[in-house]
Every structure is written in structure tokens, then in C-alpha cells.
Amino acid sequence: MHIIRHIPELRAQVxxxxxxxxxxxxxxxxxxxxxxxxxxxxxxxxxxxRVIVSIFVNPTQFGPEEDFAAYPRTLxxxxxxxxxxxxxxxxxPSVAExxxxxxxxxxxxxxSPLTGILCGATRPGHFQGVATVVAKLFNIVAPDxxxxxxxxxxxxxxxxxxxxxxxxxxxxVGAPVAREPDGLAMSSRNAYLDDDERRVAPALHSALxxxxxxxxxxxxDFAAVEVQGRExxxxxxxxxxYFSVRRPQDLAEPVGDEPELILLGAGWLGRARLIDNVxxxxxxxx
Ligand code: PAF
Numbered sequence: 496m497h498i499i500r501h502i503p504e505l506r507a508q509v510x511x512x513x514x515x516x517x518x519x520x521x522x523x524x525x526x527x528x529x530x531x532x533x534x535x536x537x538x539x540x541x542x543x544x545r546v547i548v549s550i551f552v553n554p555t556q557f558g559p560e561e562d563f564a565a566y567p568r569t570l571x572x573x574x575x576x577x578x579x580x581x582x583x584x585x586x587x588p589s590v591a592e593x594x595x596x597x598x599x600x601x602x603x604x605x606x607s608p609l610t611g612i613l614c615g616a617t618r619p620g621h622f623q624g625v626a627t628v629v630a631k632l633f634n635i636v637a638p639d640x641x642x643x644x645x646x647x648x649x650x651x652x653x654x655x656x657x658x659x660x661x662x663x664x665x666x667x668v669g670a671p672v673a674r675e676p677d678g679l680a681m682s683s684r685n686a687y688l689d690d691d692e693r694r695v696a697p698a699l700h701s702a703l704x705x706x707x708x709x710x711x712x713x714x715x716d717f718a719a720v721e722v723q724g725r726e727x728x729x730x731x732x733x734x735x736x737y738f739s740v741r742r743p744q745d746l747a748e749p750v751g752d753e754p755e756l757i758l759l760g761a762g763w764l765g766r767a768r769l770i771d772n773v774x775x776x777x778x779x780x781x
Contacts, residue, residue, distance in 0.1 A: 521638035556624030698731030
């Protein structure tokens with residue numbers, strides 16, 4: 496496994512693989528890798544000849560009050576873990592390599608209206624930072640396919656929409672949420688939880704699952720499901736951000752008879768902001 500830090504070197508490697516007609520899969524990450532990332536890598540490896548993982552803590556997707564400085568940087572441990580997983584290249588650029596003009600870009604990718612709701616409402620500019628850096632990474636890596644986790648469901652939709660709108664020749668694959676045995680979605684930010692918070696954290700998944708069950712049983716008072724979800728989070732000790740029932744294709748509020756819905760929740764537990772979602776199929780309902 497090679498660790499590449501510079502764009503021209505990465506491009507030379509990719510171009511050699513292309514000449515050999517090899518398919519290239521890409522897994523963008525911010526490092527501090529956990530089991531959830533490993534499922535993305537596995538998905539990439541099964542679908543292609545070559546796997547590139549990027550590790551880059553992207554400053555432009557963090558707000559001024561957010562955890563950019565504190566975000567755990569564990570490159571050596573990450574590379575050790577990836578080396579055993581059939582990854583060909585880790586692309587680990589510096590901030591200066593990605594943003595040579597001191598961080599500022601004149602060109603950004605803004606996928607509105609998807610970026611102003613849910614996580615985007617609380618984290619202004621976040622999805623613009625994500626879409627822009629992923630567009631840059633796609634242009635650098637030029638993969639055939641890229642794998643993103645469904646835990647960050649809104650991010651997955653933003654990327655899909657960007658790829659469709661801008662005709663990017665990349666197949667976007669969404670991988671299922673990887674969970675701890677007690678249901679907590681795997682996330683780098685789980686490392687911020689102390690023991691008590693860690694015990695409480697699965698309440699987010701439980702509240703979403705309870706809401707999904709109500710919908711599956713025929714409940715159509717979405718506002719009531721949302722209120723109950725928020726209350727369950729508060730009762731567990733979360734400071735809820737949102738608990739919402741949405742359409743999975745565009746995250747709009749459901750209007751009529753939807754074949755499928757998605758419940759999304761976010762909340763703070765101590766200094767960790769946790770997010771999760773549960774999809775529910777309603778096609779069996781009479
Ligand atoms: O999901 C993440 O880790 C990041 O948002 C991504 C996609 C690597 C962009 O920085």
C-alpha cells in the first residue's frame with residue numbers, strides 16, 4: 496500500500512491503472528477510521544480492481560465554533576489498519592496541497608436546497624464545504640465509483656445530486672449504516688463520549704427505530720412521531736437538534752402516500768453531535 500501526499504503523484508498512479516484498464520474505487524474519509532469505514536472499504540474492494548482511500552480533514556466543512564482543531568488525526572494507525580484491507584493507495588494531502596491559496600477558493604459547489612435543511616440548518620456552509628472538497632477529490636482521483644456511508648444520509652444525497660447535476664462520471668454507492676452491538680451508529684465522534692454518555696448514546700437509534708415502527712404500523716401523523724422522538728431524546732439526556740420524517744429521495748417533507756420514508760435525527764450528547772437515520776418501507780400498508 497502506498498501513501499501518496501501530492502496530486503501529480505496520485506494522478507500518475509491512477510493513469511497507469513487506467514492504461515491497464517483497471518477499475519478504480521474511491522473512499523473519501525477524514526481519517527480516525529473505525530469499523531464503519533472498513534465496511535466502505537470492503538464495498539469498494541468487492542466492486543473494483545483498485546481502491547484509493549483519501550484521508551483529509553477538510554477545514555472548509557467545519558464552522559468557526561466546530562471541532563476542526565480537535566478532530567482526531569491518527570494517520571499512522573489509519574494506514575496500518577488500511578494496509579490489511581486490500582487498499583492500494585492512501586491519498587493524504589496537506590491542507591496546502593488541497594487549498595494552495597491559503598484556504599480560499601473562488602469556485603464552490605452549492606447543492607441547494609438540499610444543503611439548507613436538517614444538518615445544513617444547524618451547520619451553515621457545511622455541505623458547501625463537503626460538496627466542494629468531494630468535487631476536488633473526484634477531479635484529482637477520477638474514480639469509476641465512490642463509496643459513502645448512509646449514516647451521513649444528507650451528505651450522500653448532496654453528493655448524488657452534485658454528480659447528476661454536473662455530469663460527473665462517477666457511480667456513487669451508498670453503504671449501509673455500520674452499528675455497534677447496542678445499535679449506536681459507528682462514528683469518529685463517538686470517541687468524544689464519556690462512559691455515561693456512551694451508555695445513553697444508543698437512545699438515538701432506539702428513538703428512530705420506535706418512530707419507524709409507528710409509521711410501519713400505519714401512523715400518518717408525522718408531527719406526532721417527530722414530537723415523540725424529540726421527547727425520547729430529551730428524556731435520555733440528549734439536547735436534540737432535529738428529529739424528522741422525510742422523503743428519502745429528496746428529504747422533502749412527506750405529502751401523500753409515500754412508498755418509503757426516512758426518519759433522521761441529530762442531537763448533542765456532551766460535546767459530541769451524533770446523527771443517525773432509519774428508513775421504513777410502507778409498500779405493504781393497505
Ligand atoms: O464523510 C466524511 O468523512 C467527509 O464529509 C468527506 C466525505 C470525506 C468529505 O470531507
